[in-house]
Amino acid sequence: MSAEAGYNFGYLDENTKRMIRRALLKAVAVPGHQVPFGSREMPLPYGWGTGGIQVTASVIGPDDTLKVIDQGADDTTNAVSIRRFFARVAGVATTERTGEATVIQTRHRIPETPLREGQILVYQVPMPEPLFRLEPRVAETKRMHALADYGLMHVKLYEDIARHGHVAISYNYPVMVADRYLMSPSPIPAFDNPKLHRMPALQLFGAGREKRIYAVPPYTDVRSLDFEDHPFRPVRADAPCALCGSRESYLDEVVTDDRGGRMFVCSDTDYCNTRQAAATQEAAE
Amino acid sequence: MSDAPLLEARGLSLRYGPIAALDEVGIEIHPGEVVAIVGESGSGKTTLLRVLSGLLRPEAGSVTYRDPEGTPHAVHSMGEAALRRLHRSDWGFVHQNPRDGLRMGVSAGGNIGERLMATGARHYGGLRAAATEWLQRVEIDPSRIDTLPGKFSGGMQQRLQIARTLVTHPRLVFMDEPTGGLDVSVQARLLDLLRTLVAELGLAVLLVTHDIAAARLLAHRLLVMRHGKVVEQGLTDRVLDDPQHEYTQLLVASVLAA
Numbered sequence: 001m002s003a004e005a006g007y008n009f010g011y012l013d014e015n016t017k018r019m020i021r022r023a024l025l026k027a028v029a030v031p032g033h034q035v036p037f038g039s040r041e042m043p044l045p046y047g048w049g050t051g052g053i054q055v056t057a058s059v060i061g062p063d064d065t066l067k068v069i070d071q072g073a074d075d076t077t078n079a080v081s082i083r084r085f086f087a088r089v090a091g092v093a094t095t096e097r098t099g100e101a102t103v104i105q106t107r108h109r110i111p112e113t114p115l116r117e118g119q120i121l122v123y124q125v126p127m128p129e130p131l132f133r134l135e136p137r138v139a140e141t142k143r144m145h146a147l148a149d150y151g152l153m154h155v156k157l158y159e160d161i162a163r164h165g166h167v168a169i170s171y172n173y174p175v176m177v178a179d180r181y182l183m184s185p186s187p188i189p190a191f192d193n194p195k196l197h198r199m200p201a202l203q204l205f206g207a208g209r210e211k212r213i214y215a216v217p218p219y220t221d222v223r224s225l226d227f228e229d230h231p232f233r234p235v236r237a238d239a240p241c242a243l244c245g246s247r248e249s250y251l252d253e254v255v256t257d258d259r260g261g262r263m264f265v266c267s268d269t270d271y272c273n274t275r276q277a278a279a280t281q282e283a284a285e
Numbered sequence: 286m287s288d289a290p291l292l293e294a295r296g297l298s299l300r301y302g303p304i305a306a307l308d309e310v311g312i313e314i315h316p317g318e319v320v321a322i323v324g325e326s327g328s329g330k331t332t333l334l335r336v337l338s339g340l341l342r343p344e345a346g347s348v349t350y351r352d353p354e355g356t357p358h359a360v361h362s363m364g365e366a367a368l369r370r371l372h373r374s375d376w377g378f379v380h381q382n383p384r385d386g387l388r389m390g391v392s393a394g395g396n397i398g399e400r401l402m403a404t405g406a407r408h409y410g411g412l413r414a415a416a417t418e419w420l421q422r423v424e425i426d427p428s429r430i431d432t433l434p435g436k437f438s439g440g441m442q443q444r445l446q447i448a449r450t451l452v453t454h455p456r457l458v459f460m461d462e463p464t465g466g467l468d469v470s471v472q473a474r475l476l477d478l479l480r481t482l483v484a485e486l487g488l489a490v491l492l493v494t495h496d497i498a499a500a501r502l503l504a505h506r507l508l509v510m511r512h513g514k515v516v517e518q519g520l521t522d523r524v525l526d527d528p529q530h531e532y533t534q535l536l537v538a539s540v541l542a543a
Contacts, residue, residue, distance in 0.1 A: 147366045151373070151403025155388070158402065159395050161409055162431050227409040 003091035010057035011089040016040055020058040020213070024204060027215035032177025033145070034128050039211040049082060049107060050208030052124035056105045059120055059204070060086065065093045067101035072109035072250070072267035079107075096270050108171070110192040112249045112271040115201035117218060123186040125207035128214060130174045130184040150182050153225060161230055170235055175222050183214065183222075191234040191250045196222040239264040244275035289351055291316050291457055291489050297336055297346035306332040307343065308513040316456065319483060319490040321504035321521070323497060323536065329513040330493045331461055337491065338378060338459050339368045350375075353456070373403045377450035381462040383442035386449070387434045393420065393445055394430040400453045419448040423478060440471035444478065451482060457489045464499055476502050497540050501525055509533045 003009060010017065016038075023037040042050040060066065066086050070079040074096040082105060083094045095101050098113040105122040115121060131141045134152050144150065153174055160168045167173075173190040177183045185196055186205060196203065196216060203216040216222060226232040237251040242263040249271055251264040266272035290313040299307040306329045314320050322330045335341040337348055339360045348360040352375070360368070372378065380386040387396050394416040398406070406412055417427045423444040425437075434442050443463060450458060463479065464472040476499055483490055483503070494500055500507055501521055508518040509532065517530040528534045 143365075147369055149369060149403065151399055154402040154407070155391055155395050155399050158398055158409065158412060159391055162392055162394055226407075227412075228407050230409050 004088045007089045009062070009090055010060055010086070011043075012040065012054065012057045016054075017058040020054055023213045024055065024058065024215060027204070027213050028202070028217050030181075031216055031220050032181030032183040032214060034212040034214045036211055037213050039208045042208065043085075044081075046209040047126060048078060049105070049124040051206030051210075051213070052105050052107070052122050052208075053082060053085070053206075054208060055122045055204050055206035055213065056086065056103060057090070059122070060090055060092060060103050062090070062092065064102045065095050065100055067095050067098060067104045067270075068106075069104065069109060069111065069268075069270075070107045071252070072111075073269045075269060097274075098270050108187050108189075109250070109267060110188055110195045112266070112268045113274075114195075115199060117200045119201040121199075121201050121203045123188075123203065123205045125184070125186040125205045125212075126209070128184055128205065128207040128210050128212040130182050145181060148180060150176075153182060154227075157225060157227065161227070167226070167230065167232075173224055173232075175224050177216055177222050178220050179223075182225075183216075185222075189235070189250055190224070190232075191236050193222075193224045193232070194234060198222075237264050241266045241272060244272045244279065246272070246275060289355065290314060291318075292337065292348065292350050292491075294337055294348045295346055297333070297343045297348070299332060299336060299341070299343045305329075305513040307336065307346075310346070310510075310513070310515055312337070312508065312515070314457065314489050314491055316489055317487045318506065319488075319492060319504045320506045320508065321492045321494055321500035322508045322510055323494060323500050324510035325495065325536075328510040330495075330510055332513075333510070334459050334461055334491065334493050338372070338376065339363075350457075373400050374453055375456050377453075377455040377458040379443075379446055379450050379458060379460040379463050381465045383434070383439070383446040386446040387442060389433065389435050392431045392433055393425070393437070396434060396445060396449045397452050400449065404453060415452060419452050420445075422482070423448040424474075440467055440475060443467065443475060447479070447482070451486065451488075454486060455488070457491070460490060460492045460494075462494055462496075463492070464494070464496060472496075472499070479503060497525065497536065509536065 020037055023035045027035045042053055068079045068083040070076040086092055087094050098111040103120045107124045129141055134156055135141050157167050171189045172184055172187045173193050175183050175185050185193060198219050200218050202218055205214045224232040240247050241249060241251060243265050246266055249266045249268060252267045253262055253264055255262050292314045294312045297307045297310040310333060324330050336343045342361055349357045350360050351357050397416040397419050398412040401412055401415060416430055420427045420430060425441055425444060434445055464475055480503055492503060504521045507521045507524045508515050511532045517524060517533045525537055528537050
């Protein structure tokens with residue numbers, strides 16, 4: 001596929017890409033630390049993945065294969081349009097297969113198929129600051145990060161247990177990166193948090209509106225906050241996938257009619273399709 | 286009391302424009318000692334407290350804190366991280382208005398647990414037990430552990446603030462008019478409670494107050510401040526029963542007899 005004429009490779013100009021790459025290098029060098037960068041206007045609104053797109057545009061090369069997922073699905077509006085965007089402005093190959101992709105841009109999920117060395121996972125981040133609901137002053141949150149003063153986050157977890165009997169955070173569950181920085185994993189379900197820990201792939205996080213980039217290098221310790229007597233527990237709907245029967249994957253609940261009918265299906269469409277195809281093939285043999 | 290002072294300040298000076306808030310002030314606090322600073326409004330009491338606790342930098346003079354190993358540290362050159370660590374472990378600060386010292390959006394138990402969590406406590410059951418114990422010690426019904434402080438009366442809020450500060454067993458507590466804004470009977474109970482806790486825990490307390498009765502009840506030693514200067518200091522009973530400086534005489538004479 002060839003790139004559309006009139007655009008620089010990957011839409012952004014080379015100086016912008018260089019600026020973002022510098023921020024990325026710093027982010028990788030200080031895992032979990034938020035690095036400011038000069039976020040550009042992109043041809044889509046803030047909140048639709050401008051941060052992720054700028055990071056992807058800066059790291060992607062002509063030989064890369066791109067996969068884009070939105071809530072785990074390859075076929076939702078946001079995923080389809082971002083994939084088409086890069087096919088047009090960079091002419092890169094695209095795929096829906098997790099295993100074939102070299103760069104995966106994601107919103108709100110980590111693929112079920114374990115990632116390997118050499119792959120890059122780019123997250124779209126709406127709010128990079130994990131403390132923002134607890135401490136409204138940005139200067140004060142920066143000071144707390146600088147001094148690793150994270151008692152306040154534990155107060156929030158304590159309050160959850162006192163009120164609800166468990167930590168009532170089902171997505172965007174705060175993590176400690178390399179025992180130093182408190183980090184928002186972006187709004188992935190808490191179910192996906194264990195996948196962040198010592199992942200072989202490089203994880204990059206871009207927040208376009210908030211103008212921050214952060215990263216988790218391969219094989220970095222990422223631990224979800226918890227208490228000794230209330231350990232972190234990933235939550236999953238207690239049902240098998242209605243399409244592929246998986247009992248391990250993260251499920252979406254889909255309302256099927258207005259009489260209370262509902263079904264649970266895998267949120268990762270590639271994982272679900274692969275399993276269904278394998279099952280069909282097995283049945284045919 | 287050991288001979289080495291816990292906190293020692295020399296030659297502290299600070300001006301707000303033409304007004305000298307502190308003028309060559311020196312003070313020493315020994316372990317387990319309660320020192321009260323009295324004086325009229327605007328005499329520099331609160332400024333002195335803020336300078337001693339490292340919240341405010343003086344123009345001249347030094348403040349030295351001796352850690353449990355006996356090593357002296359210059360408070361104003363120790364760096365923000367070290368100072369914060371000190372403030373959440375070895376030191377405590379009780380504000381006049383409990384709303385300044387409490388997190389109003391967090392339950393009573395969470396308020397008490399915060400300092401413990403900041404110093405590394407990660408056991409929910411342990412935090413609960415500590416919060417229950419401290420609520421009892423400050424005479425708040427432990428069944429209100431999950432109540433927000435906004436639902437408490439002023440006196441209860443102040444007692445909660447004291448529990449929250451003392452839970453990490455600090456060695457030195459700064460108190461800025463802890464009984465201010467409370468009615469007389471509540472004040473008396475609070476003073477009684479403070480006196481018991483201070484004796485039980487062997488705390489060193491630096492108490493700022495304009496309430497001579499509170500100072501007499503709690504303090505071993507008394508400093509009288511006026512216009513940023515310490516005009517008289519000595520044992521509490523000596524200063525109050527036999528005031529030497531004319532301002533102290535005026536201060537003692539102005540206490541209303543009930």
